[in-house]
Amino acid sequence: ELKVEQNPLFLSMQEGKNYTIYCNYSTTSDRLYWYRQDPGKSLESLFVLLSNGAVKQEGRLMASLDTKARLSTLHITAAVHDLSATYFCAVSPRRDMRFGAGTRLTVKP
């Protein structure tokens, strides 16, 4: 059974600081997705990573994928309050997706 593990599950950080969220998965997959969810809202696509070594950046967020290590990272640079949300990684070995448990990020002034 595919397992997707995120850590940390909860992250409280100060504005301006950097941090990395990790996503490990248990089966071969070269497709990995990152989503953001605000409370009571739907899932907003952040990044689509489709190959080993893929790196994508959008604003203060950067995602990478290492398919050999079965690891993806979401790096936050100089966090701001607006980044407070829950971040999910999801792995798609076939044509469905399985999600990690999510990382609830709180950015404090």
Next chain:
Amino acid sequence: EPEVTQTPSHQVTQMGQEVILRCVPISNHLYFYWYRQILGQKVEFLVSFYNNEISEKSEIFDDQFSVERPDGSNFTLKIRSTKLEDSAMYFCASFQGAYYGYTFGSGTRLTVV
């Protein structure tokens, strides 16, 4: 930008009643999905649907659940006899291709009382 539309946004139902959750996927997408999220928890896969049939389902998707695409545009999830533990946010998603990923609807919050 094309959207996945879900209705209703919130439904309250009595335990044991049947509910139908509706979704209109993006028109040129071929794969459709239902996921659920119990409050504050992870997003769980329920079922995938392709070419008018179920392509994969999770162990959550038991005989109480069914899906259909009755008219080529709507995609529905039916729960025959709701239980308290079915209370969750239900998300519909459609998929165009790996490059574009999955597009999620805004969700239906189902409350079983």
